[in-house]
Amino acid sequence: MLAMFSTFPIDKGPALGKDVAKVIDLIDKSGLDYQTTAMGTLLEGDWDEVMDLIKKCHLKLRESSKRVNTRITIDDLEGAKGRLKGKVVDIEKIIGRKVKK
Amino acid sequence: MLAMFSTFPIDKGPALGKDVAKVIDLIDKSGLDYQTTAMGTLLEGDWDEVMDLIKKCHLKLRESSKRVNTRITIDDLEGAKGRLKGKVVDIEKIIGRKVKK
């Protein structure tokens, strides 16, 4: 399945870079396929591996924050694999030109 | 912690009542504190009990659907309990009047 998530502390001021970096570091080392964006990270994997990683990221931020906000969106399509990049490529085929990605 | 989630199939047509009812039935029998709304269900509990219940609901819908979309928002405030109703009551105290809930 595909997931998109973001997690951030709400008691650390307006600059979140250091906290987001801790999270991306964990994700990058996890072995799961992922994509970092300006609004959250996409993950591809099965339910348990995706959710275990998100929990780990959330708890990492809670170590130094009293209040953490985490959002997860899951798109679970039977039999779908390699969708992290594949979905956008499919859209480009339908439109007939490249789009920004 | 508090969570809000919604889960629904995207291949069953515009009427979702029967699928949503299956999910609410599972939640109601789970023993976790919850609140049903027109846009999703609020849960209060610790990470694992909340996420185990959401997984169960998601998989229930996947039994009869090829594609299920699930969204979760988590508000994890250290030491907070009884917030499902308590948060709105606190807001009413600040505003100084009752609001719709």
Place this chain on the structure above:
Amino acid sequence: MLAMFSTFPIDKGPALGKDVAKVIDLIDKSGLDYQTTAMGTLLEGDWDEVMDLIKKCHLKLRESSKRVNTRITIDDLEGAKGRLKGKVVDIEKIIGRKVKK
């Protein structure tokens, strides 16, 4: 259509009550049908009236915050009205018992 939204500053510390109260006060005075919950506010109305109100709430918080996070979910079903409470009542009819709301 139905919408659920939340808006909060991320640079004001872990306690959000005063900021949330400003938002609920605007909503309560707007005349739109709404429901306040511990995880956000549900609104019912057409696109423009819902979005204008959300913009007003977001900008209210930006007056005293450098960084505001706002999330909106829209469920737009043709011809649907009175769904703020009606959806949950329909679920109860399918399940055959009352649920927490």
Place this chain on the structure above:
Amino acid sequence: MLAMFSTFPIDKGPALGKDVAKVIDLIDKSGLDYQTTAMGTLLEGDWDEVMDLIKKCHLKLRESSKRVNTRITIDDLEGAKGRLKGKVVDIEKIIGRKVKK
């Protein structure tokens, strides 16, 4: 400000490519800076131009669907520009290595 959004019909079966393509086509022609991902599209612009485009996309899908679900997340940081790619570059500087993007 930065926004991430997704919009899809829930009454058209499990394959969403054609509908998503209509939306991406509108975004690509809008002139706003954007990034397409497997879980939604990121936009950068001011409130009105971002929201007008999202409304246009939502209504495009409603032309051929009875029920459309749209989700928007907004990260509004005072004075921030060029954050669509800049945020991830900043994270890489903090971590000290390239990440997947």
